[in-house]
Amino acid sequence: MRKLARQCLLIWYAFVFSAPDGIAQQVADETFNYPVPMPAYKVGSGPLIVFDEAHNNASTLKGAYAAFGKLLESDGYKVVSSKEKVSFGLLKKAKIYVTVNAMYDMEDWNLPARSAFSQEEINELSNWVADGGSLFLVTDHMPCGASVNELAGRFGVNVINGFALRRDGQPEVFSKERKTLTSNKITGPPGKEIDSIMCWGGTGFIVPPNAYVISLLGEDYSI
Template sequence: MQKLASRCFFIWYTLVFWAPNGSAQQVADETFDYPVTVPVYKTGSGPLIVFDEAHNNASTLRGAYAPFGKLLASDGYQVVSSREKVTSELLKEAKIYVTVNAMYDMEDWDLPARSAFSPDEITELANWVADGGSLFLVTDHMPCGASVNELAGRFGINIINGFAIRKDGRPEVFSKQKKTLISNDITSARGKRIDSIMCWGGTGFIVPPHSHVISVLGDDYRIYLPSQASQIEKRLKATIPYISGRGLVNGAYLEFGKGRVVIFGDGASFSAQLQGIKSEKRGMNHPWATQNAQFLLNIIHWLDRKL
């Protein structure tokens, strides 16, 4: 019964909570196209990017992240999905490992939380990064944060297993003008400057001192910490515990040994979706997310040491 309730909540939250019209339909926007005028590599000649689909990932290259794969392929990268658990054999040919919205269970989001990655997988990934590999870790609200917190912890990052929600309940445009988007190697690359990105909630985390912050949450946010995911409703009850978003970030990057790590706390930002009967845009295709696609390219270029 508990799993059935969690499954119902999963469907409701994913398809309704952020959709003003309340319609339960969400598909990849196959028409989305961001022109890459000067690809880093010739078609199919770039490094291998392994896209994780082995950890109950809600986002796949055939689903919401199809535009993600299409965009990176247009830049010359070889992007392949993998349903294999992490091993040295899987990683040996890869330049970048991407995992998006990994979950310990697709149906049961409630506490107690547990890791989607086994201890052996975490060790393999950490060793691979330390030896020169690059990890792009994209997570989201409960239960995604807890599902990858042990993995993130190997790099000194502590992810909050909650729901980051603006006090006004709206999506967020992070910008340098508002000082919520920070100038750094990724956002201020020559000829590829990023002044704003759009996000849809997600979660926040604490990063080690040697990391570089990309974007911050701040006082406009609360991170709600329910014991059961179904407690997050359109009208939030006052009994749900929360912490302030002050001091928390939702985007950062760092070097680890010889390798590199980028972590981001919202999965929608790098998708391109059509939502509801009105096909409202969400992700890189949103009218306010004009730089999200270039932001993604900048992240991949930094991980690939092209910035």
Template sequence: MIICLSAILLSIAQLKAQQVADEQFYYPIADPHHRVGNGPLLLFDEAHNNAVTLRGTYAAFSDLLQADGYSLRSTKEKVNLERLKEAKIFISVNALHDPENWSLPARSAFTDKEIEILRQWVFDGGCLFLVTDHMPCGGSVQALAAVFGIHVINGFALRKDGKPEIFSKDKGTLLSNEVTTGSDTEIDSIMCWGGTGFTVPETAQIISSLDEGYEIYLPADANLIKRPMPDYIPRLPGKGFANGAYLRFGEGRMVIFGDGAPFSAQLHGIKSEKRGMNHPSAYQNAQFLLNIVHWLDQ
């Protein structure tokens, strides 16, 4: 999760002060997928109260994909076909209906018109990379994900034991598929930081999934989440829910992931703890991101 559990009770201003991009992060790319600057355009959504920006906590995301040859452009316009036609991939990370309201009911960050435009664009050959996170992010993209047959849970997916969240093929929580075992470098493990889970249609392929070590907490208000977790908060067993998946939709493609932190490189808190692609245990996260984008870029 981009916004950490321990900081939920802080103000938005305090949260921003506690999370900064790690400007020292660097991931070498020996053989870029495209000649630098000549790759297709990736359109990055900054029009829906997104908790991240290309100049902020997703600066490493931008730097990595540009080094791989892609062109990135942020957009502060609502979804429209004119802009989408310019791009190969539309990327939306942690869209929010209202960044100041973290309570139920969930409300969509995207209008019905925007959702239909995106659905039709993907069906006609466009590619969508949708990254969401814990409540209220999950609830803000439920309507958009639903048109692709995906049900996003508006909750907090957390390990019951609080241990680091490593998804691996050895544990059976990272699956072999076109993204993790395709033509690019094979991915054996990735690291996450909470987020949420979702169910997918039979036409989708699961990339990573929650196991019995997880529960998804469903508070009426995010401020109720704390350690130890209050017994009165409803919850679902994590097993059976995905937190990463991809699917073909008409002529297009879509990837969805339930946590925004794995594709960032942050320094977190007063101790500047590494979180994201810069974390020592997340040594394959950067290549995982490249594999996702390469699969979409086909």
């Protein structure tokens, strides 16, 4: 089987994985706190991060991703949630746009799935990224993957609308020892090397040749 990149959400000091609340029985630890002794910016003085809540996102900044938001704010970033559709006005002051499990319809899993983002929104995001913005796209297993595949496709990424499952049912540990976790600036900063991560559920995606891949699905997975 062709090796595929695995859906993971990685941000400097912590890993956060999620699925829509109505799809998987997962409870976020909203009290989680990770100390940042040397923040990248003074509190409230860093770049603006816009967290998408306009596309039927079950994961919200004050809900499942509360710890994510707290971590970024501790590092000095300004983080705001937005219920607005993507537009030039929304993006013009932002440095990073985060969208988690965007869906066209949370209740409808029937095929063919429809894009959570309109062509106008995809065009705005594509132009904004070309001008220096950063898109942080997080998705999950079917039907989430299909809802963002048109957006991901604009950047050469093919998100598979399925389920990535380990065949033997064992814990989903990605490690450098197993060669399923790569060495790069994210997993290997001096003194903070990450040798393994643990995931559950999700899907896979195929990336273009120039992409930097963090983790891989091996022969022990099926989609």
